[in-house]
Amino acid sequence: MKYLSSLLVITLLSVVAFAQNKSDWTKTFPSKVKWYKITDAGVLVVGTTDGLYGVNPSDGKELWKDDDIENIKEENYDPIEGTPYIVLAKKGLTKSSNKIVDVVTGKEVANTKTLGLIQVTKRIYLMKSNAVLFLGLGTNGKPVLMKINLADGSKVWEQQKLFEKNSEQIVSEAGEVKDGFFIATNKNIYKLNAQTGEIMYTVVMKSDLPVAAPPKKQKGMFSAFNIGKQMDATANELATITSADFFQKDNMDVIYFWNQDILTEFNVADGKELWKRVELPSPVTNILFDSHGMLVATAEKTKEDEAKQSKGGGGLLGKIKRAGAGKKNRA
Numbered sequence: 003m004k005y006l007s008s009l010l011v012i013t014l015l016s017v018v019a020f021a022q023n024k025s026d027w028t029k030t031f032p033s034k035v036k037w038y039k040i041t042d043a044g045v046l047v048v049g050t051t052d053g054l055y056g057v058n059p060s061d062g063k064e065l066w067k068d069d070d071i072e073n074i075k076e077e078n079y080d081p082i083e084g085t086p087y088i089v090l091a092k093k094g095l096t097k098s099s100n101k102i103v104d105v106v107t108g109k110e111v112a113n114t115k116t117l118g119l120i121q122v123t124k125r126i127y128l129m130k131s132n133a134v135l136f137l138g139l140g141t142n143g144k145p146v147l148m149k150i151n152l153a154d155g156s157k158v159w160e161q162q163k164l165f166e167k168n169s170e171q172i173v174s175e176a177g178e179v180k181d182g183f184f185i186a187t188n189k190n191i192y193k194l195n196a197q198t199g200e201i202m203y204t205v206v207m208k209s210d211l212p213v214a215a216p217p218k219k220q221k222g223m224f225s226a227f228n229i230g231k232q233m234d235a236t237a238n239e240l241a242t243i244t245s246a247d248f249f250q251k252d253n254m255d256v257i258y259f260w261n262q263d264i265l266t267e268f269n270v271a272d273g274k275e276l277w278k279r280v281e282l283p284s285p286v287t288n289i290l291f292d293s294h295g296m297l298v299a300t301a302e303k304t305k306e307d308e309a310k311q312s313k314g315g316g317g318l319l320g321k322i323k324r325a326g327a328g329k330k331n332r333a
Contacts, residue, residue, distance in 0.1 A: 027062030031055070037060025037076040043086035045105040049074045054090075069236065071094050071101075079252060082127050082134075087111060087152060089125065093237035097121045100136065100241070111155045114138065118160075119146065123171065125241040126185070130178040130194065133158065137165065137183075139171055151198060159199040164192065173209045177248025177257055179270050184257060186246045191259065203273045209261035212245035250293065260286050265298065284299035 035050035040046055044227050045056040045065065051073050071090065080089040082102075090101045100122050102111040114136055123145075124137040132152050140146040145168060148160035170187045177184035182196045191205040214236060246261035248327040256276060258267050265280040280298075288299040 024061075029062040030065070031211060036073070037079075039076075039081070040077060041081055041086070041088060041105045042084055043105050045086075047079075047088065049076065049107055050077070054103075056105055056171070058212065065106075068108055068110075069109075076257070080242070083136065084129075084153075085132075089238065091122070091241065096121070098138075099239055100125055102150075103135065106254075111152055112150045116149070117148065118158060122237075122241055126172070126176050126325075128142040128178055128183065135176065151194075152212075158197070161199040164194075164199075164201065172213060173212055174244050174246040174248065177250070177259070178249070179257060181270075184248050184259075186259065186261065187250070189272075191268075193270075197231050205268065205273050206273070207261070209246045210263070212243040214243055219286055245285070247286075249289070260289075262286075288322065 027325060029048075029049070031050050031052075034051045035053065038048040038058065044228065046059040047249040048057055052069070054068040054071040054074055056067075057063065058065055060255070067089035074090060078090045078092055080091060081087070082089060083333050086104050086106045087103055088103050090103065092099050098112045098121050099119070100112075102113070103109070104111050111307065112134065114236070116211060118138070118140055119138040120141055120143075121139040122136060124135070125190055126135040126137075127133075128135065128149075130291040134146065134150050134152060136150065137145065140162070144162055144168060146160055146162055147164050150159050165187075170189050172185055173188055174184075174186035178196075179193075182193050182202055184191060184193050186192075186207065188209055188211050189206075191207045193202040193204075194200065195202055249258050251258075255270055256267050257270050258265070260266075260282070262285045263282055265277075265282060265286070267277040268275055282298075282300055284300045284302065286298060287301045290297045290299075320330070
């Protein structure tokens with residue numbers, strides 16, 4: 003037997019102006035409310051047992067309902083910051099999937115199942131081109147990299163040349179430039195053609211694989227039943243976690259790159275390295291810019307850092323005086 007569940011929204015204005023706990027509106031759902039989130043687009047997303055809802059937070063009116071997403075959990079939810087898109091990620095023992103939904107319309111933009119991926123290992127949002135990169139395993143069991151246009155959900159390209167072995171993994175966000183974009187793996191830096199996905203050039207550069215925080219151990223006799231929940235919770239983190247990044251500042255002809263060991267600069271056109279590499283005692287946490295150059299802050303040194311280097315601990319590296327630098331960048 004179905005029962006009704008209500009979502010009650012109370013605004014700060016009601017409390018402050020009228021000094022009483024008055025609700026602005028009440029929304030009733032046909033099944034239990036599991037969780038809810040306010041998105042960057044201003045839409046209230048509500049997960050219930052029977053589906054996913056989009057609600058106007060101002061008046062409680064239902065904007066849309068997705069019946070194809072039953073009993074979606076909060077662990078599956080991951081917003082793409084600064085966009086109207088959310089990702090609903092699910093992970094099993096051998097398979098995983100990503101579904102991208104536009105919260106303004108409620109429409110499915112992309113689904114890795116229908117795109118031909120049986121497993122998703124990395125998801126990268128391309129802000130400048132409003133696209134997303136998926137790296138995963140195709141139906142033939144081989145690694146596939148594909149680019150999806152989020153405006154219409156179309157597949158721009160896919161290629162299997164870049165990652166012939168599972169041992170090579172993406173470790174960075176994408177560095178978008180005027181004629182393509184950069185990605186870093188644990189073995190190389192690649193510049194790819196944005197329209198075709200073809201490799202424009204390769205720079206040999208080893209980078210550490212990112213390490214996700216271990217899931218919290220569940221105690222008690224029912225801990226075994228939480229395995230699926232833990233897998234869903236790590237699906238988004240594993241798909242988006244990075245240990246390196248690219249950035250630009252004023253000079254669009256050069257691009258900066260850092261990983262857990264070094265900071266350097268490349269010529270965008272041909273990949274020529276322009277700097278003598280600045281060695282980092284520990285991973286970058288912040289890069290700030292002023293008229294003199296950039297100020298780099300690193301994290302506290304870990305045992306792994308100490309094993310790799312014999313220098314002092316993390317801290318401020320000081321101002322690196324270069325003409326070009328990027329906007330504020332956070333690890």
